[in-house]
Amino acid sequence: MKKLLPYLFLIFSLPSFAQKINESFQYHIKPTHSKIRIDGILDDEAWKNTETGKDFWMMTPMDTSLSHVPTEVKLTYDDNFLYVSAICYEQVKNKGFVVESLKRDFSFGNNDNLWLILEPFNDLTNGFVFGVNAAGAQFDGIISEGTNLNANWDNKWHSETKYHGDHWTFEAAIPFKTLRYKAGETRWGINFSRLDLKSGEKSTWAKIPRQYFSITLAYTGVLIWDTPPPTPKNNISVIPYTLGGMSKNFQDGSATTFRKDFGLDAKIAVSSALNLDLTINPDFSQVDVDKQVTNLSRFELFFPERRQFFLENADLFNNFGLSSIRPFFSRRIGLGVPIDYGARLSGKINNNLRIGAMNIQTGINSAENRPAQNFSALVLQQKVFKRSNIGLMMLNKQSLNYDANINKDFSDYNRNIGLEYNLASSSNLWLGKAMYLKSYSPNVKNDDYVSAFNVFYNGLTFNGSVQYEYVGKNYNPEIGYVPRTGYHKVNIPIQYNIYTQTPSSKIQYHAPAIASYAYWNTDKVMTDLQNQFYYIVALKDRSSFYAFYETNYIRLPFAFDPTNEGNKYLLAEGSEHRFNTFNVNYLSTPRKRYTFGFTGTYGGYYGNGKLLSLSGDVGYRFQPYVSLSANINYVSIEDVKVPVKDQADQILKSKFWLVSPKIDITFTNRLFWTTFIQYNEQVQNVNINSRVQWRYKPASDIFLVYTDNYIPGNLNIKNRAIVLKLTYWWNL
Structure with missing residues (x-):
């Protein structure tokens, strides 16, 4: 180890000189000395003498021309905020926007939207995303490793949008306290990404090849500050919470439990680029419930x-x-x-x-x-x-x-x-x-x-x-x-994309693909071999279809219940299983208010059994206020033969449903009500989770969360809880 230390020190001391691919895309930002009102109406004096970023490049369905749907963006700043405005013109006029709802952190691909991508360290690997859909719902997230987006990050900023029939406008103020950046730096990475579902175009200000994500930081342009952005003083945020609630376990007959709790989080900027997060007695009862899935794996x-x-x-x-x-x-x-x-x-x-x-x-x-x-x-x-x-x-x-x-x-x-x-x-x-x-x-x-x-x-x-x-x-x-432990693994997926060159074609690309996954145990005995043969079709309206044939060989490293329902009869450790399946998947265009998707698997299964798995997603939007959706999953396992010592072979079979309807009601872009029901026969549970969130101030919320769990069939109640929680974001 001592011999390695000099080399590690040398590597950790290496400077990095990253010449931008999109160096020619430059935006010069200057300060404003007049007040900007964040209302989505771009009539403030500050916007009149501000540089305009325009001539966005089409990214999909083609990436060789300027966008047919114009977008114009502007930026300025003062001592406290970075200001952003945009005009998003529409090719298909007076048809309304396409959005899921007013809920925060929406899905990029299902909404007309505009994102600002900021890369303050100019390192091509770490950055921020701030955006809105055309109805005004906010989105924020952090980017890592150049392309990985974490949309669960949530911070304090202000924005408004206005829809005008042939275009929509966007205006935002992002506090410098929200960002992390090096003091004195006058060059940031920047890009804008816009999706207009009615025309089928995704475009970016700085050009990006279409095989990448629009947030890919390797292709950001340059935001040039005339003077270094201000360094916030006393950048400390304290976020206390208080809650009350009650819960009762009906299965053990215990008395109702009452909760009265208090805790706090704090964010302290050690420097403009380094943050200290503190928490005392945290509570996460308001966090979205996990979406349950059918588990047939080991x-x-x-x-x-x-x-x-x-x-x-x-x-x-x-x-x-x-x-x-x-x-x-x-x-x-x-x-x-x-x-x-x-x-x-x-x-x-x-x-x-x-x-x-x-x-x-x-x-x-x-x-x-x-x-x-x-x-x-x-x-x-x-x-x-x-x-x-x-x-x-x-x-x-x-x-x-x-x-x-x-x-x-x-x-x-x-x-x-x-x-x-x-x-x-x-x-x-x-x-x-x-x-x-x-x-x-x-x-x-x-x-x-x-x-x-x-x-x-x-x-x-x-x-x-x-x-x-x-x-x-x-x-x-x-x-x-x-x-999983105790294995060697090799996997090799390969895909060849064939892009259509005819403008009138509805197909964006189609692609044959193969993938192989092989496992060996530590004694170098093969335990798994899976081969997949795909064909993928992606359409310009953002719908897609793919089908694949899969072959499987499995040598079980431990005894296994193939139904995952707690059967006492298990397939033996070391038993060998060979089976093949055929799989299809279809996802409809997000342009329409009615959306649906389908996934199906049919073929063999462990123990010479048969498997049928059908899953469908359906949704309908009364945009922008109500979004209805449901996932329906049916699994049928038949004729699984389980040898039992000194007994006749046991034949296992199982059929179960997972049904998950969800209702999102977004009264405004600050008041949300989500109810999620999950009926899961595999784990013998019915869960109801209903959550009301009122963002009464930026990053400050009141939550009311109600949860029930029942036994499928008789619907006898297992447990019930209700929590009222208040949080407040306080900048010192």
């Missing part, structure tokens, strides 16, 4: 983090590793036990070095004999070359006052260390990763590491990748997400 499913405390610079922690090898997964913290307090320091130390440091303390759960536990994480990420980086992660989970006799279901400690290199070429054509992870647990001394790498090629007509993973059978990330 492994745990992944659900994303939604809690605000964990979201600032979340990529530093959550993007370390691969999608199925995550040494850190914040949802492991506070699972079944309250968080007492926590602190997160995250951001940039300089233009090339980012840091993420976290410490969280949880309480005791006497019912589970769970001790108090402390969670610590440290991540350093050094930019190298133009857009690549090297990351170092150290994790520690420590039980306090641990007693092996009392706390035997929990470990004394668990530690992880990881090193990774993330490759990103200047044009985003090549991406990749190489990493090494090692865990430290009591009484474990071997085969407790991970090594993996991948390389992606993202060409216009051809794209593909190669990925290799090795996960030791004793690798143990207790605060991570690694559903």
